[in-house]
Amino acid sequence: MLIKTIxxxxxxxxxxxxxxxLAQAAMLEDKNVTYLPSYGAEVRxxxxxxxxxxxxxxxxxxxxxxxxxxxxxxxxxxxxFQNRLQSGGVLFINSSLVEAEASRGDITVVNVPAxxxxxxxxxxxxxxxxxxxxxIKKSNLASLSSVIQGLKGTMGKKQKQMAVNEKALQAGYDxx
Amino acid sequence: MKTVYSRPKSLKMxxxxxxxxxxxxxxxxxxxxxxxxxxxxxxxxxxxxxGCSVFAYHYLDIDMAxxxxxxxxxxxxxxxxxxxEAIVFTYQGDGDMAAIGTAETIHAxxxxxxxxxxxxxxxxxxxxxxxxxxxxLPGQKTTTTPYGRDSILEGHPLKISEMLxxxxxxxxxxxxxxxxxxxxxxxxxxxxxxxxTQIDKLGFSVVEILSPCPVNWKMSPLEAWRWIDKxxxxxxxxxxxxxxxxxxxxx
Amino acid sequence: MTKVLMNGSSAIAEAAIxxxxxxxxxxxxxxQNELTEYMATxxxxxxxxxxxxxxxxxxxxxxxxxxxxxGVRAMTSSSGPGISLKQEGISFLAACELPAVIVNxxxxxPGMGSIAAAQSDYFQATRGGGHGDYRTIVMAPSSxxxxxxxxxxxxxxxxxxKTPVMILGDGILGQMMEPVKFKHxxxxxxxxxxxxxxxxxxxxxxxxxxxxxxxxELEELNWSLFRRxxxxxxxxxTYETFLADDAELVVVAFxxxxxxxxxxxxTVRSEGLKVGLLRPVTLWPFPAEAVQELAKKVKHYLxxxxxxxxxxxxxxxxxxxxxxVSFYGRPGGVIPTPSEVARVISRLYYQKGLSK
Numbered sequence: 001m002l003i004k005t006i007x008x009x010x011x012x013x014x015x016x017x018x019x020x021x022l023a024q025a026a027m028l029e030d031k032n033v034t035y036l037p038s039y040g041a042e043v044r045x046x047x048x049x050x051x052x053x054x055x056x057x058x059x060x061x062x063x064x065x066x067x068x069x070x071x072x073x074x075x076x077x078x079x080x081f082q083n084r085l086q087s088g089g090v091l092f093i094n095s096s097l098v099e100a101e102a103s104r105g106d107i108t109v110v111n112v113p114a115x116x117x118x119x120x121x122x123x124x125x126x127x128x129x130x131x132x133x134x135x136i137k138k139s140n141l142a143s144l145s146s147v148i149q150g151l152k153g154t155m156g157k158k159q160k161q162m163a164v165n166e167k168a169l170q171a172g173y174d175x176x
Numbered sequence: 177m178k179t180v181y182s183r184p185k186s187l188k189m190x191x192x193x194x195x196x197x198x199x200x201x202x203x204x205x206x207x208x209x210x211x212x213x214x215x216x217x218x219x220x221x222x223x224x225x226x227g228c229s230v231f232a233y234h235y236l237d238i239d240m241a242x243x244x245x246x247x248x249x250x251x252x253x254x255x256x257x258x259x260x261e262a263i264v265f266t267y268q269g270d271g272d273m274a275a276i277g278t279a280e281t282i283h284a285x286x287x288x289x290x291x292x293x294x295x296x297x298x299x300x301x302x303x304x305x306x307x308x309x310x311x312x313l314p315g316q317k318t319t320t321t322p323y324g325r326d327s328i329l330e331g332h333p334l335k336i337s338e339m340l341x342x343x344x345x346x347x348x349x350x351x352x353x354x355x356x357x358x359x360x361x362x363x364x365x366x367x368x369x370x371x372x373t374q375i376d377k378l379g380f381s382v383v384e385i386l387s388p389c390p391v392n393w394k395m396s397p398l399e400a401w402r403w404i405d406k407x408x409x410x411x412x413x414x415x416x417x418x419x420x421x422x423x424x425x426x427x
Numbered sequence: 428m429t430k431v432l433m434n435g436s437s438a439i440a441e442a443a444i445x446x447x448x449x450x451x452x453x454x455x456x457x458x459q460n461e462l463t464e465y466m467a468t469x470x471x472x473x474x475x476x477x478x479x480x481x482x483x484x485x486x487x488x489x490x491x492x493x494x495x496x497x498g499v500r501a502m503t504s505s506s507g508p509g510i511s512l513k514q515e516g517i518s519f520l521a522a523c524e525l526p527a528v529i530v531n532x533x534x535x536x537p538g539m540g541s542i543a544a545a546q547s548d549y550f551q552a553t554r555g556g557g558h559g560d561y562r563t564i565v566m567a568p569s570s571x572x573x574x575x576x577x578x579x580x581x582x583x584x585x586x587x588x589k590t591p592v593m594i595l596g597d598g599i600l601g602q603m604m605e606p607v608k609f610k611h612x613x614x615x616x617x618x619x620x621x622x623x624x625x626x627x628x629x630x631x632x633x634x635x636x637x638x639x640x641x642x643x644e645l646e647e648l649n650w651s652l653f654r655r656x657x658x659x660x661x662x663x664x665t666y667e668t669f670l671a672d673d674a675e676l677v678v679v680a681f682x683x684x685x686x687x688x689x690x691x692x693x694t695v696r697s698e699g700l701k702v703g704l705l706r707p708v709t710l711w712p713f714p715a716e717a718v719q720e721l722a723k724k725v726k727h728y729l730x731x732x733x734x735x736x737x738x739x740x741x742x743x744x745x746x747x748x749x750x751x752v753s754f755y756g757r758p759g760g761v762i763p764t765p766s767e768v769a770r771v772i773s774r775l776y777y778q779k780g781l782s783k
Contacts, residue, residue, distance in 0.1 A: 020432070020604070027432050027606045035432065035604035039542065052509055060690020060765040061683075062603045217629035221497070221706045226638075233634035239624045242636040244519050245491040250481070254493020257477035260627060280489070283482035355491065385431050 003141060004064035008049035008081050009073025009094070014128035017154075018071065021049035021132060024150030025046050025142035026054045034062035047076060054141055069137055073114070073128065075100055082107070092135055094127065111139055117171055126168035133172025144173050178229045184208035193231060195299045199387025200229050203296060206364045208236060214371055217257040221255055222262045227269040228303045246277025249284035252291040263374055265292040270303055274310035274334045279344050280367075280402045281293025281336070286408045288345030288379040292370045295336070295382055298389040299408060306392035309335040318392070330415065333411050337384045341418040348378040349417040353386035353409060378421045386412055430606040432484055435571045435596060436504075436606050440465035440518050441707060442578035443502050445609055447617035448528070449476045449490035450501035452485055452490035454509060459532035459544040459596035460772055462504045464521050475617065484509040486619065488516030488529070495525040496635060498623025500582055504530035506598070507540060507548055510511055510556075517591050517665040518557030521652070522683050526585035526620075528578070530562075530594045532601035544598035546684060549737035552595045553711040562656050564592040564663065566683040570607035577708070579611055586607030588659055597733070599762065616705045635781025666714035668721075670696060675781040678772065680731040683762075685699030688731050690765030693773050700779070702772055710738070718745035727779050729753045731741055731768060733761070750780070 005022070007014040016037050023126055038049040041074035046140040051064045070085050071092040072078035080097050082091055085108045096115035112134040136142050155162045177413055183189070187208040211217050217238055226233040227244035233240040243251040248356035256264045264424035273281055274293050282293030284291065301307040307320040311333050315324040315385055340346050352363040363385055364370040386408050395403060433441070440462045443451070449588070451466040471478035477494075481487035487503045496502035496690050502504045505513060510531045533548040534543035552565045564584055568574045574596060581592040624635055639645050669689055671677055680688040685706040692702050705721065707714050728750050730739040735758045744751055755771045776782060 023604060024432055027430060031430075033606065036599065037602060039598075039602050057693075058686075058689065060693075061687045061762065062599060063762045063764065065764045065766075189439065217632075219626040221624060221626060230636075230638055233636065237632045239627050239632050240634040240636075241523070241624055242519075242634070242638060243492075244489065246516055247485065247492075247516075250486040250489035251493040251496070252452065253486075254490035254495075254501070255497050256493075257479065257490070258494035258499035259497040259625060262497065279482055280486050285487065287479070392471065422629070 001079040002053065002059065003069070003139075004051060004053045004057070004067040005069040005071065005139075005141070006049055006051050006064055006067045006081055006084065007071045007073075008047065008077035011046055013048075013049045013073045014124060014125070015048045015073055016050050018132045019052045020134070020154065021147055023052050024153060026052070028146045028150055031055065031071060032059050034055060034059050049077065049081070063154055067174035069135070069139055069146045071131060072098065073131065074098065078102065090138070091132060092138070092145070094131055096127070100138035112172065112175060114172065115173070118168060121171060123164045123168065123169060126164055127164045129168035133169040134175050135172075137173045137176045144169065184212045186211045188235050188237045192235060194228065195387055195391045195399055197390035198280040199226070199296065199298065199354045199385065199389070202360060203294065203363070203385055203387065204235050205230060206360070206367055207294065209364060210367045210371060212231050214368065214375075216263050216371065216409070220265070221386065223264070225249050225266070225268045225272040226303070227271065229267055230303070231267070232267055246271060247274045247280055248277060249280040249293065251290070252352070253287070253289050256289060256291050263306065263371065264381040265294055265371070267294045268296070269302070270297045270299065270311040274336045278336070282340065282343060285340050285343045285380040286345045289356055290374055290377050292374050293380070293382045294367065295384040296387045297384055297412065298387045299333075300352055300389050301393045302389050302392055309412070311412070313407060323386060335412065336384060337417050338380055345380050346382065346418060347421050348373040348419050349384070350379040350419075351384040351386070351412060351414050351417060353404050355386070355388060355404040373421050376421070384412070386414070430608050431505060432604050433509065433571060434461055434602055434604045435600040435683050436461035436532060436602070438571045438575045439504070439578045439594065440608060442575040443528065443582070444470055444473070444584040445611045445613045446500065446503050446579045447501045447614045448582060450491070450494040450499055451503070452481050452487040452501070452506065453503050454477045454481050454487050456506045456535060458544070459504050459506050459530065459601045461601065462468060462530065462532070464507070471557050474521060483517060484512035488513040489618045491527045492516055492520055492525065492731045495520065495527050496624045498620035498625065499577070500586070500617065502528040502530070504532065506532050506534045508538045510548060510551065510624050514557035514683075515562065518555070518559050519637060520591040521555070521561035521563065522559065522648070523635050524588055524589040525635075525690060527591045528585055528594065529591055530580045532596045532598060535758075541760040542598060542660055543758045544600070544683060544733065544762060546597060546733040546757065547570040547737070547758060548595065549710065549732070549734060553741070561652055562711050564588070564590060564659060564712075565595050565694065567595050567630060567708060567710050568600065569682050569686045569706065570605065571600070571607045574600060574743060575607050575609060583662060585693045586618070590655070595599065595682065597683050598760075601779065609671050617656045631769065662713050664712040664716070666681045666717050668717070669704040669706070671703030671705060671721060671725075673701055674725055674743070675701040675778070676727040676772070676776055677703045677705050677725050678720075678731055679705045679707070679738070681710060681738060684731055684733050687765050688768055691768035691772055694765065694769040695776070698773070700773065702774050702776065708736075713741045715741070715745035719747075719749070722749040724747055726750050727781065729775055730754050731771075731773060733763070734758050
């Protein structure tokens with residue numbers, strides 16, 4: 001099994017931390033995992049993306065030329081990355097912000113109103129966690145408890161933020 | 177019988193290879209006298225440059241390590257950061273300080289590295305055979321300014337000490353010369369003050385020494401001494417340039 | 428210690444601290460800024476340690492030279508353009524027989540190139556890089572775990588052979604996060620070389636230099652370096668093989684390319700193609716004997732590099748004409764996919780009539 005996922009969105013939407021949290025969770029589940037952020041000038045503002053590869057075996061390349069999953073937090077990312085998806089792959093869309101429809105017929109689209117759910121919760125910044133919750137439920141790439149455990153590792157002492165994130169993850173998870 | 181003059185303990189029993197009338201041998205001896213008087217022989221590390229004085233370790237009986245051309249201040253930074261107990265000085269020429277190593281020098285100074293630089297300025301590249309230095313005087317003939325240094329084509333004498341005085345990390349800068357017994361005594365005093373600045377952990381200190389190079393200036397040693405008075409010190413005035421050490425004689 | 432998820436650059440920095448590195452001097456350049464930043468956060472406040480963001484790569488390597496002179500473990504890191512600037516200092520370190528660890532998280536070149544991962548600094552790394560007749564030990568890790576392990580080893584080898592050691596990674600290895608386990612704790616008392624320049628106390632004064640006006644002396648220095656290099660070749664050459672025992676075709680690749688090649692080999696193996704891998708872990712010394720050993724059974728080689736063919740020369744030299752060498756390369760910061768390399772392998776396999 002080798003599954004690659006690209007997370008993409010605006011800088012500031014927490015796209016990199018989505019990937020990082022998934023990678024942490026996979027590590028806690030003793031899987032082989034690589035996390036590769038886009039780096040350089042393009043991540044200082046503008047768009048950001050990262051790739052997570054999860055496997056039971058050694059991972060040859062951390063780069064995803066044809067990922068199984070794409071998570072698009074905004075419209076430009078959806079347009080940019082949908083064509084990279086493998087035939088039969090799954091495209092997760094933050095449907096609160098993306099108006100355009102996916103143009104491919106050979107993929108499955110999962111609409112997640114992540115931004116609206118997060119706003120309703122009173123924490124619009126945690127849309128990324130809502131989508132991550134929905135993503136792990138649908139993809140089954142890691143368990144919710146591993147993601148929460150990993151999150152605790154990265155958040156450290158920020159208890160208040162941790163509670164908000166945990167709530168958002170659960171909300172996304174419960175959407176499906 | 178009273179001893180009035182003897183070889184400093186930290187000066188090796190070796191014959192200098194320097195040309196007749198060269199200032200390096202005087203400067204070497206002065207450094208050794210200061211090291212002896214301040215009892216530093218066991219904890220000093222000297223960094224000679226590329227240039228005639230690259231062989232300084234043949235004469236100074238202290239730990240020394242060669243630096244690449246111009247990198248003295250960076251090497252000294254590494255030494256002092258890794259081993260702060262050492263008293264570290266660089267011995268550098270005008271090419272080292274004012275051309276190839278200006279960046280290293282200014283940034284080490286700006287960080288206030290607690291090191292001392294002995295800057296020997298002889299307005300010419302000695303070891304390579306008398307080419308123009310950044311400190312060559314206007315009109316001065318060298319092998320690469322055979323018609324005399326033309327400021328329009330070759331720029332102006334670069335005043336590194338004055339530049340360094342503007343940098344906050346420097347605390348003691350003085351320009352001296354080794355062209356008369358009186359000036360030689362002042363030079364020794366300046367070297368001592370510079371080392372004391374380092375011992376007191378007050379920051380970057382520089383002693384710029386106008387030094388004769390009779391062979392490349394195509395002069396006799398005596399003419400060279402006089403030329404420092406008449407010409408060179410007009411462009412590079414002698415005296416204290418900066419002293420913010422807060423000592424009694426500071427400005 | 429448990430596994431932590433860490434990017435390659437930070438893993439090198441952490442491993443260096445745990446190897447007793449006390450001084451880090453560097454200048455920011457993408458894609459290895461995380462290393463410099465990690466040192467700024469984690470080394471600079473440690474007792475007896477020093478971090479300086481230097482004004483240039485040239486200054487940084489000369490600060491390393493200074494720290495090494497006084498016997499302290501020191502390191503610098505950069506990427507392509509910055510490594511070019513450091514060559515002066517590396518040559519001086521080699522000439523003065525001083526240990527140091529230099530990291531090159533290489534990027535696309537020549538010139539400013541790009542910040543993407545590339546392997547085009549192979550020649551520069553393995554041929555000395557600067558002026559004069561010298562070599563540096565070059566290690567080419569292919570995972571974050573190996574970056575950490577080889578960093579520890581690099582400090583050990585640098586001290587053991589009094590030589591600069593280079594870790595040649597690339598932008599992907601530097602940026603990529605993987606689980607890593609650190610096998611060593613930082614020493615309570617970091618090692619100080621006993622032969623260092625620390626003032627003429629209780630012994631005669633000494634000097635460390637590379638300039639001499641004596642031809643015999645310089646020839647002897649070169650001979651002594653050469654003898655040490657021969658010893659390093661004999662003792663420190665490391666490599667990994669994968670499914671090479673029954674292979675008809677062996678892929679030779681290093682670093683991130685070797686990882687990609689391994690994935691490709693698994694694919695073509697599942698189709699019944701007898702293909703193996705030779706991965707040099709030290710690029711200098713190059714595992715020439717391993718190649719010669721393979722050549723007793725294997726006639727066909729595919730060298731795969733993320734450049735236009737540099738290590739291929741070492742493979743050809745090692746084979747001494749005893750094998751047929753093909754090449755596949757992607758220059759300029761392009762990261763080939765395992766399936767792309769698998770297609771290249773299959774095509775070659777059939778072209779050479781190995782399927783019969």
